[in-house]
Amino acid sequence: MSRLVTALTRSNRVNTTCSATELIAPYEPQIPIAELVEQFNRFYHASAARHYDKRHPETRDGLLATWREMLTVGLASFERRPLRVLDFGCGTGFEAIRLLENGGDSRIEELVCYDLSPEMLSICRDRLARFSCPIRIVSDREALSASGGRFDVLLTNSLLHHLPDPLDTIQRLGSVMSDCAVWLAGHEPSSRFLRNPECRDVLTRFQNQWRYRKYLSLRAYVSYAKEILLQGASPAKKAALEAEQRGLVRRKPPARVVARLVDCHVPNSREEVEMGRGFDVSEMADRLAGQWQLAWSRTYNFMGYLSENMLPAAWLRRCRELERRFPHDGSTFCAVWRRVQRRDGT
Numbered sequence: 001m002s003r004l005v006t007a008l009t010r011s012n013r014v015n016t017t018c019s020a021t022e023l024i025a026p027y028e029p030q031i032p033i034a035e036l037v038e039q040f041n042r043f044y045h046a047s048a049a050r051h052y053d054k055r056h057p058e059t060r061d062g063l064l065a066t067w068r069e070m071l072t073v074g075l076a077s078f079e080r081r082p083l084r085v086l087d088f089g090c091g092t093g094f095e096a097i098r099l100l101e102n103g104g105d106s107r108i109e110e111l112v113c114y115d116l117s118p119e120m121l122s123i124c125r126d127r128l129a130r131f132s133c134p135i136r137i138v139s140d141r142e143a144l145s146a147s148g149g150r151f152d153v154l155l156t157n158s159l160l161h162h163l164p165d166p167l168d169t170i171q172r173l174g175s176v177m178s179d180c181a182v183w184l185a186g187h188e189p190s191s192r193f194l195r196n197p198e199c200r201d202v203l204t205r206f207q208n209q210w211r212y213r214k215y216l217s218l219r220a221y222v223s224y225a226k227e228i229l230l231q232g233a234s235p236a237k238k239a240a241l242e243a244e245q246r247g248l249v250r251r252k253p254p255a256r257v258v259a260r261l262v263d264c265h266v267p268n269s270r271e272e273v274e275m276g277r278g279f280d281v282s283e284m285a286d287r288l289a290g291q292w293q294l295a296w297s298r299t300y301n302f303m304g305y306l307s308e309n310m311l312p313a314a315w316l317r318r319c320r321e322l323e324r325r326f327p328h329d330g331s332t333f334c335a336v337w338r339r340v341q342r343r344d345g346t
């Protein structure tokens with residue numbers, strides 16, 4: 001419950017319908033917007049790394065079972081043959097550990113973990129040290145194509161929404177993937193939730209009910225204080241300062257603008273969905289047709305960005321009702337994709 005209160009205390013989100021370019025324009029960016037998004041991500045995750053695992057309880061909750069299922073579906077076609085695996089945007093190693101703990105450790109020919117944040121990679125290295133398979137930690141993206149052979153499995157988790165052009169990145173990664181590769185993509189924001197009027201309505205009613213109650217809760221204040229102590233200066237504030245000091249922007253942007261650029265494909269409102277933020281797995285399937293084919297998907301989280309684990313029982317029942325009626329419209333999704341075989345069978 002205290003996490004719920006904390007999340008609501010933080011719910012003063014930017015609800016803007018500006019594009020990333022418009023958002024950052026007043027601060028006079030000195031490099032192209034796609035590069036700036038990557039740099040903000042690098043600076044942000046440098047300071048988020050230390051407390052990342054503590055601050056992301058979703059990585060310990062329902063996602064564990066979902067990743068087990070994705071691995072079962074995704075790896076079935078490889079039978080027992082050794083696998084070359086690329087974990088792109090590995091962070092502190094969440095999805096790599098899912099693979100290694102679920103039978104992967106004994107069948108990996110090589111696991112390559114790539115991230116643009118050296119701080120995240122350093123934690124990932126420590127967390128993977130207990131496994132025995134060959135693991136390479138890589139911070140240079142060019143090194144991915146220079147490595148020994150193509151990859152059978154691509155893992156991503158909670159990554160796509162940080163990328164300036166996510167589908168372009170996935171398409172480009174095609175050149176390092178084998179022709180029978182699978183891609184396991186976990187925990188990304190689905191735009192279908194905010195497009196569904198009944199889902200939106202339940203979220204709005206819940207937010208309205210809790211808007212004022214939180215101020216009466218001692219727990220809210222305690223958990224807010226803990227949050228500040230844990231985090232120190234916010235990663236978004238530090239990223240803003242670093243970008244200004246390095247001359248990437250002429251004027252320091254506020255933390256809320258940086259946060260929107262770091263999470264550049266997370267929608268906070270219907271209007272933002274209409275502007276193209278968030279993903280719809282069936283639209284992705286159309287855009288990736290010819291390269292990746294959707295093999296399995298699941299949506300979950302029927303209270304928007306709030307984790308259901310924090311909800312009072314009556315609201316949890318409403319979530320289950322939404323899930324029963326609109327199983328494809330949760331606010332978050334996971335998917336398994338298979339590489340489309342070329343016509344000549346190669």
Ligand SMILES: C[S@@+](CC[C@H](N)C(=O)[O-])C[C@H]1O[C@@H](n2cnc3c(N)ncnc32)[C@H](O)[C@@H]1O
Nearest residue numbers: 041045089090091094115116117120157158162
């Ligand atoms: C939300 S974290 C997820 C980390 C990990 N996959 C997990 O689920 O715990 C996003 C990660 O993506 C990385 N990232 C952001 N933009 C990236 C980019 N353009 N290329 C590679 N990694 C990126 C960040 O450094 C961060 O480690």
